[in-house]
Amino acid sequence: MAVKIGIVGMNGIGNNHAACYKEDDLAEVVAVCDVVKERADASAERFGVKAYYSVKDMIEGEQDLKIVDITTGGIDNGSWHFEPAMEAIGYGKHVLVEKPLCHDVREARDLVAFAEKQRVYLGCNLNHYFTSPAEKAKQYMDSGDVGELVYCLAKMGFNGGEMNYALANSPKIKGHPYFHMRAFLTHPFSVMRHFCGEITHIQTFSDRPGFRRSAGDVMVSINSIHVKFANGGVGYLLSQRGDTVYGLGGWWSLEVAGSRGTFCIENCVEKVSFWKATKGIAPISVQPEPEVTHFGTNDFNRTFHNRLHAFLEDVENKVAFEQLRASGRDALAVLEYVHAVQESYERGGEVVRPHPLPPLHGDPHFMM
Structure with a gap:
């Protein structure tokens, strides 16, 4: 019904x-x-x-x-x-x-x-991990093919560059330095958390390019964010709002590496590649052939x-x-991360520990 x-x-x-x-x-x-x-x-x-x-x-x-x-x-x-x-x-x-x-x-x-x-x-x-590549990548993790988390690299933003820049006149953007952080970083943080778990430490080095400064644009549009996960893994998030042209991996890429394998999702909906760690891999000279799954679409709107x-x-x-997918609690977690990024920026790049989530109580109808 x-x-x-x-x-x-x-x-x-x-x-x-x-x-x-x-x-x-x-x-x-x-x-x-x-x-x-x-x-x-x-x-x-x-x-x-x-x-x-x-x-x-x-x-x-x-x-x-x-x-x-x-x-x-x-x-x-x-x-x-x-x-x-x-x-x-x-x-x-x-x-x-x-x-x-x-x-x-x-x-x-x-x-x-x-x-x-x-x-x-x-x-x-939080729609960025409701995709076929994300489902495939989660299968790699749940089956143990990735192993213990080592690192996570996320890159999400917008293509642009100085020649494409125009000062935003919308009152929801103009004059608000944290627009990109608050309006967008929720997405990449939600994907990182979906695959790698809770983040316990955050440090950012954020700024804006000269052409924004010259135009009187206060938006802190470039964000280089270092994180530590509760499980001991480390991570990095790079995001910018049309300040340059993105290269390898397109506007959206996520690489998660573990002790048994590494996967990389490109352009959110396009494909996922998986490199399996096998005995005898040479440290530098030999790169294993990845298993690549193409999903035949680049339609992000799906x-x-x-x-x-x-x-x-x-x-x-x-x-x-507590089993609701992309719940309000999940959204609160990533908003706490965004708030920690803002706080780290205001403190000149200090490490900040995000505010903890409220305790889980559990649903008595499901916890018999």
Whole structure:
């Protein structure tokens, strides 16, 4: 039976989500909501549903609504997430929030705590590991083919360079130094954590190029981030926002190396390569031939369909709260990492330990 969904925030990403749900047999969008009446009305007409202009009116007007999808934006793409999400959770609705979970990490902590108190599912659109290459790579890890984690290298950002640069005039970006950190680093951190576990130490060396400085652009757009994982592995994340042209691996690459093998995902959805450690490998001169799996696509947009469907599946299957994929708790973890990056930058590159997550209590219905 299809799950009835209301979408809040009908700018670009909200319409993207609605289009994804239209293709999903598990989903039935019954309402759209936006404080800008023209946006709500246009989306309602496009998708053949009713328009609302407040979360309260939408929930009270749609008695069978089960999920509220929050796709609002705001400063750093997240300052309008907290209030509608809290309101929907207060009504006992399951909630999916676009990334980042919140603009402010303190609000994110409150949001996760409130969802747990209300016993509702809270998910986040951490869609970058809902891909076929990520599934294949996870199989390598779960089967023991990777072994003990040694290192993780992640590179995610945007192509660009000085000749393509233009100062952003949007009020959600202009004048906000941490826009790239808050709006984007959630994604690569979520992928690193998905494969390698919790991060316990973070240190960043971040800056902006001269052409941004000359234009009066305050965005700290280049981030070179060193991390330590709880399991003893180390990691590195390089991200920039259109300050140069990316080379090998494209805009998105992830390499995870363990004591028994190494895998590398390129361009998120494109392919995964795996190098198996075998006895007799020469230290430098001989590189084993990798097992390469191509998935025949470079359509990143399919990750939205995959992630939204996963949330619907988890809600319908009534999974244990701690088993919810890309949960609010997961999103809070990576937001804590982003906050630690910001703190490290403000301290001139000091090592920072991210704020710990709240304790897991476990679901008594599943822990017999």
